[in-house]
Amino acid sequence: MELTRIHPDFKFNGVHYNYKELHKVAQDLLKTNQPFENEIGLFFNSWINSNPMIEVSTSGSTGTPKKILLKKESMVNSALATGDFLGLKPKNKALHCLPTKFIAGKMMLVRAMVLGLEIDCVAPTSNPLLEINEDYDFCAMIPLQVENSVDKLNLFKKLIVGGAKPSNQLISKIQNSTADVYETYGMTETITHIALKKLNKSKEDYFTALPNIIVANDHRNCLAIFAPRISKKSVVTNDIVEIINDKQFRWIGRYDSVINSGGVKLIPEEIEQTLSTLIHKPFFITGISDDVLGQKLVLVIENSTKIPDMEVAVMENKSLLKFQKPKQIFYLPQFVLTENGKINRRLTIALLNL
Numbered sequence: 001m002e003l004t005r006i007h008p009d010f011k012f013n014g015v016h017y018n019y020k021e022l023h024k025v026a027q028d029l030l031k032t033n034q035p036f037e038n039e040i041g042l043f044f045n046s047w048i049n050s051n052p053m054i055e056v057s058t059s060g061s062t063g064t065p066k067k068i069l070l071k072k073e074s075m076v077n078s079a080l081a082t083g084d085f086l087g088l089k090p091k092n093k094a095l096h097c098l099p100t101k102f103i104a105g106k107m108m109l110v111r112a113m114v115l116g117l118e119i120d121c122v123a124p125t126s127n128p129l130l131e132i133n134e135d136y137d138f139c140a141m142i143p144l145q146v147e148n149s150v151d152k153l154n155l156f157k158k159l160i161v162g163g164a165k166p167s168n169q170l171i172s173k174i175q176n177s178t179a180d181v182y183e184t185y186g187m188t189e190t191i192t193h194i195a196l197k198k199l200n201k202s203k204e205d206y207f208t209a210l211p212n213i214i215v216a217n218d219h220r221n222c223l224a225i226f227a228p229r230i231s232k233k234s235v236v237t238n239d240i241v242e243i244i245n246d247k248q249f250r251w252i253g254r255y256d257s258v259i260n261s262g263g264v265k266l267i268p269e270e271i272e273q274t275l276s277t278l279i280h281k282p283f284f285i286t287g288i289s290d291d292v293l294g295q296k297l298v299l300v301i302e303n304s305t306k307i308p309d310m311e312v313a314v315m316e317n318k319s320l321l322k323f324q325k326p327k328q329i330f331y332l333p334q335f336v337l338t339e340n341g342k343i344n345r346r347l348t349i350a351l352l353n354l
Helices: 020-032 033-049 072-086 105-115 143-147 150-155 170-171 267-277 308-315 343-351
Strands: 053-057 067-069 093-096 119-120 136-141 156-161 180-189 192-198 207-209 212-217 220-228 235-246 248-254 260-263 262-264 282-290 294-302 328-332
Touching: 020 033, 020 343, 033 053, 033 105, 053 072, 067 072, 067 156, 072 105, 072 170, 072 294, 093 260, 105 119, 105 136, 105 192, 136 143, 143 150, 143 156, 143 170, 143 212, 150 156, 180 260, 212 235, 212 248, 248 267, 260 294, 267 294, 282 343
Parallel strands: 093 119, 093 136, 136 156, 156 180, 294 328
Antiparallel strands: 053 067, 180 192, 192 207, 207 248, 212 220, 220 235, 235 248, 260 262, 282 294
């Protein structure tokens, strides 16, 4: 597909536009007093210029945010792969409610232009469906938006959820939805998701890679991604996975967050998954320096006061082995978040002044 070609069925907020007309649309969006529309305008401008690359920001959830360059051709190929996997067709209706500043929001617009979707855009708030009552074929959200929209998810046929891992409570809430809901796996470097996992109906506990993508693991059991139409080089991640076959894998946790406590290696994400049924506040597991153990496992909860009943439930939980139980529980009135809403663990831990 030529980058200068926009699918003839593409619509933006109900109006057909071709490649040349996007310049005028971009200028109009840049003049509004809505920051989310300004971001869309900036992206349209960058998409139609002669530069074959797009500059994007990483989220900063697992490190310092950085700027990287992605090929527009690779973004087109990613859009085609998503369309193939989800069965998206020209004239399908899509709702865009993510910040266009980040790759996930940019890719919603690319999918619309490449696949011929009719995309409507609303402000990327925590409750984007508040005034939405019409049906859509496709949407992408972060878990917080899904949480606030559970009663309206039947408006969608296909919904992808990314940006953070959905909690067990949220997954339980969406089981009766008529929408097909998928968790995404990916990152900015892989142009959003490279794999999807069904969260309801025929619920799955593994991710399946998109077309033309192969997965394997390295010597650390971390995921290696081979996606020649998206990246010439393989992408080796710090995500510990269990490989089922060259298209499917189970995500276990982050290699760089493994806690070595007294010689026992503990994966925070596994423990968090167990505790998510007990703790109904934002929280995370981490390791802090300890003279005896090297690192000791601690639980950090976002709340202004202690929650004694919850602490008892955590310590008495029989699903956790003895060494998986926190040696200490900390409370903070507010976590530090990245610009796109993920918990910044490094800066949040710094607030403890340990």
